Structures are given as C-alpha cells and as structure tokens.
Amino acid sequence: MAEYKIAVIRGDGIGVEVIEEGIKVLTTIAEAYDIKWNFVEFPWGSDYYFKHGRMMPADALDTLAALDQIYLGAVGHPDIQDHITLNGLLLPIRRRFDQYVCERPSVLYPGINSPLKGKAGWDIDLVVIRENTEGEYANIGGFQYQGFPEEIGVQVSVFTRHGSERVITYAFDLARTRDKKRKVTSVTKSNAQGYSMVVWDRAFERVAERYPDVQTESLLVDAAAMDFVRRPEDFDVVVARNLFGDILTDIGAIITGSMGLAPSGNIDPQRRFPSMFEPVHGSAPDIMGKGIANPLAAITSGSMMLRFVGQEEAAAAIDKAVLKVIEDGETLPSDLGGNANTSQVGDAVVSALG
Numbered sequence: 001m002a003e004y005k006i007a008v009i010r011g012d013g014i015g016v017e018v019i020e021e022g023i024k025v026l027t028t029i030a031e032a033y034d035i036k037w038n039f040v041e042f043p044w045g046s047d048y049y050f051k052h053g054r055m056m057p058a059d060a061l062d063t064l065a066a067l068d069q070i071y072l073g074a075v076g077h078p079d080i081q082d083h084i085t086l087n088g089l090l091l092p093i094r095r096r097f098d099q100y101v102c103e104r105p106s107v108l109y110p111g112i113n114s115p116l117k118g119k120a121g122w123d124i125d126l127v128v129i130r131e132n133t134e135g136e137y138a139n140i141g142g143f144q145y146q147g148f149p150e151e152i153g154v155q156v157s158v159f160t161r162h163g164s165e166r167v168i169t170y171a172f173d174l175a176r177t178r179d180k181k182r183k184v185t186s187v188t189k190s191n192a193q194g195y196s197m198v199v200w201d202r203a204f205e206r207v208a209e210r211y212p213d214v215q216t217e218s219l220l221v222d223a224a225a226m227d228f229v230r231r232p233e234d235f236d237v238v239v240a241r242n243l244f245g246d247i248l249t250d251i252g253a254i255i256t257g258s259m260g261l262a263p264s265g266n267i268d269p270q271r272r273f274p275s276m277f278e279p280v281h282g283s284a285p286d287i288m289g290k291g292i293a294n295p296l297a298a299i300t301s302g303s304m305m306l307r308f309v310g311q312e313e314a315a316a317a318i319d320k321a322v323l324k325v326i327e328d329g330e331t332l333p334s335d336l337g338g339n340a341n342t343s344q345v346g347d348a349v350v351s352a353l354g
Contacts, residue, residue, distance in 0.1 A: 003036040004309060007063075007070045007274065011045040012085075013283025014293035014342075015073020021295035021346030022071065022302045025318060028350045029306070033314040040067060044089060046077035046283075055088030061096045069305055070276035073298065076283035087139060095133050097273035099266035100163065101170050102130035102245065103304070104280060106252030106262065111327045112336065116229065116255050124256050125180065126235040129171040130245025132266055134163040137242045159196040159241070164203035170269055171239035172211045180236045183215035184208075187224045187240035187248065200241060225251060253280060258335045260294025263301035265308060277305040291341040294333040296322055299349055321352035 008023070010016040023039060030037055042063075044056035055075070057063075064070060070093065075085045093099070106128070108114050110121030138158040145151050168186070175184050186204040190197035201218065208216045219227065221244045227234070228251045240248060253262035262280035279297030287293055300322055307315035325331055331348035332338025340348070 001034050001036050002311065003038065004069065005038045005040060005067045007067045008039050008041045009044055009070065009072045011073040011075045011283065012077050013074055013285045013288040015075070015283055017291070017293050017342050018279060018295040018298035019071065019073040021342060022298040024346050025299050025349050025353070026302050028353055029314050029318055032317070032353070033311060035311060035314065045075055046080055046085065049080060049084070049088065055085060061092060064093065064274055065097070067274055069309065070274050071302065071305065072276055072278035074279070074281070074283035076285070078285050091137060091139060093276055094266050097268055097275070098133060099268050099275055100131065100133045100167055101267040101269055102132040102264060103267055104128045104130065104245070104249040104252070104262065104264045106249065106256045108256040109261070109323060109326045111329055112257035112261070114255055114257060116232070124232045126232065126252065127174065127237055128245050128249045128252060129167060129174065129237060129239045130249065131163065131167040131241050134158045134160060135242035157196050159199045161199060161203055164200050165207055168204050168207045168239050171237050172207060172214055175214050175237040176211070178236060181215065182213065183217065183236040185217040185219060185224070185235055185238045187219055187221050187238060187244045189221050189244070191220060224248060228252060228255060249280060258294060260297050260333060260335045263297050263304055265301070265304045267308065275308060277301040291343070292334050293342045294335050295342050295346050299346070317353060318349070321349050324352040325349055
C-alpha cells in the first residue's frame with residue numbers, strides 16, 4: 001500500500017469549501033487503488049493572521065518539510081492587503097521548497113461553453129509553465145520616505161540563467177510527453193526589458209537547441225495575451241516568467257469556461273521538497289459560505305497531486321469522473337450554468353468514480 005502524508009491548508013474563503021470536496025474524492029479513490037492518505041490539517045491563513053499577526057507560525061515551513069505534499073485551498077481576505085497574504089504564506093512556501101515550476105493546464109471540456117465563438121470541446125488544450133520563484137515575485141526591494149508625499153517603492157525582478165533554463169527545460173520535457181503539437185511557446189518582453197528578459201530569451205534559445213523535435217515560438221506578452229483569445233487552439237505548452245504566467249493563466253481559465261475549472265501544481269521537479277497543489281481561483285470572498293463554489297479545480301488539483309506521486313491510474317480515474325460530470329450536465333455549479341451546490345458537485349464526482 002502506498003502511503004502519503006499530506007499537509008492540508010484550507011486557508012480562506014471558498015478554499016475551505018472546495019478542499020472538503022477534494023478530500024472527499026481523494027478518500028474515495030484511495031479505497032480503489034490501495035492508497036493511504038494521512039491528512040494533517042493546519043488552520044493557517046487569514047483567521048490565523050487576525051489572531052496572531054501572521055499568516056502561519058514562525059516554524060511552519062519546518063513543519064511542512066516533514067510531509068510529502070501540500071494541498072492548499074486559497075489565501076486572501078478583503079480586510080488584509082494582498083501583499084500580506086501572499087508574502088505571509090503562499091510565496092514563502094514556493095521559495096523555501098524551490099517549487100520553481102507552476103503548472104497550470106487550461107482545457108475546454110466537451111459540454112462547456114467558451115466565451116470564444118465557435119470553440120468546441122478539446123479545441124483548447126494548453127498548459128502554461130510559469131517560473132515560480134524568481135522574476136517579479138522575488139520580493140526584493142524596499143520603501144523610502146514611506147508615508148510621505150515623496151514615498152518611493154522599489155521592486156527588483158530577478159532573472160538568472162540557471163532559473164530560466166531549468167523551468168524552460170521542464171516545459172520542453174513536458175511538450176515531448178503530450179500527444180499534441182509538441183510545441184513550446186516562450187513569452188517575453190525583451191523589446192522593453194532589455195536586460196532581464198534578454199537573459200530569458202537567450203536561455204530559451206539554448207534549451208531549444210537540445211530539442212530539435214519540438215516546435216518553438218517566441219511571443220511578446222501583449223501578443224500572447226491577444227493570441228490566447230484569437231488563436232488559443234495553436235498553443236500547446238507555454239513557458240513564461242512569474243508575472244506573465246500569472247496573468248495569462250487567468251485568461252486561459254476564462255476562455256475554457258471558468259476559474260472554477262483551473263487546477264495548478266507548484267512543483268519541485270527534483271522532488272527534494274514537498275510540492276503544493278491548489279486551485280487557481282483564489283478565496284473568492286464574495287461567494288464564501290454560500291455553498292455555490294465550484295470544487296472541480298480543487299478536485300483536479302488533487303488528481304495532479306496523484307499524478308505527481310506516480311499514481312497515474314488513480315489520477316486518470318478522477319479526471320475521467322470529472323469529465324463525465326461535466327458532459328452529463330446534470331450536476332453543475334452555477335458558474336457552469338447549473339444549480340448544484342458545492343457538496344452536490346463533489347458527490348457527483350464520487351458517484352462517477354463508480
């Protein structure tokens with residue numbers, strides 16, 4: 001029997017609700033595939049911040065290091081500035097455990113209506129590989145004259161050859177495994193950022209030379225955003241720096257139907273540390289507690305976690321069950337045009353597992 005110790009951080013807002021359904025599905029699939037989950041719950045997030053003045057304890061990262069993987073709901077609260085929530089929990093985890101790959105697939109499933117005219121099921125099937133520890137989110141900088149009219153904020157973007165090449169290499173390796181176009185698109189802005197993004201462009205060119213069987217394309221980020229809408233079916237694997245990947249994956253989620261369908265993995269490909277799996281949608285405080293949150297992104301983030309630990313058949317079973325629920329169309333959440341509540345959607349996936 002395969003056994004895994006999983007840190008569960010439900011976090012804030014609808015994260016609490018959707019992770020409950022994800023655990024329900026993971027528990028069900030474990031019975032069929034001889035898997036044992038040891039879920040360890042940590043009540044960290046905004047509620048913890050209100051009580052203790054920080055998003056998680058000082059020794060939280062050491063605690064997480066002893067576990068296999070991390071399953072996260074969401075962080076964010078309207079009464080706490082976003083830079084506090086992100087830099088207080090999410091970004092420290094990514095950096096400490098060198099989760100330098102953020103993998104975010106965007107798939108238009110049969111039965112889902114894209115806001116793009118004329119797009120049918122499977123027409124859009126792309127994955128964005130986002131550099132996750134450097135770039136614009138490196139958290140290097142500071143303030144001068146804070147609180148005065150002359151206030152200055154300096155934010156430094158960090159681009160290294162090592163960091164760029166390793167995430168680009170991951171993108172090319174992934175393209176080889178996908179039975180699609182075998183194509184990698186690099187997203188850049190080196191026409192305006194003549195130092196940092198040139199480091200990125202050169203890294204892309206060097207790595208591409210090692211993969212003559214993979215098609216390549218380089219797009220400025222503004223052109224990439226336009227083409228995500230204009231010709232999304234042409235993309236396969238997209239590799240981008242931290243900020244660009246963050247923005248493009250929101251576009252990818254919307255053109256494939258909903259943020260509620262967008263899973264992600266924050267991955268250490270070398271498996272030295274825990275990786276972290278979470279839905280992209282965030283805490284969505286406007287619908288918190290209403291029971292209408294879409295749990296499918298959390299559920300498919302769970303299947304990404306299963307696939308990462310080598311449980312391919314179990315992961316495929318969950319993905320197949322989710323697809324069945326979507327295609328049947330009888331138990332869909334409100335963001336997909338249905339009227340099922342969060343728990344009912346989770347139950348439908350469990351039922352589809354058979």
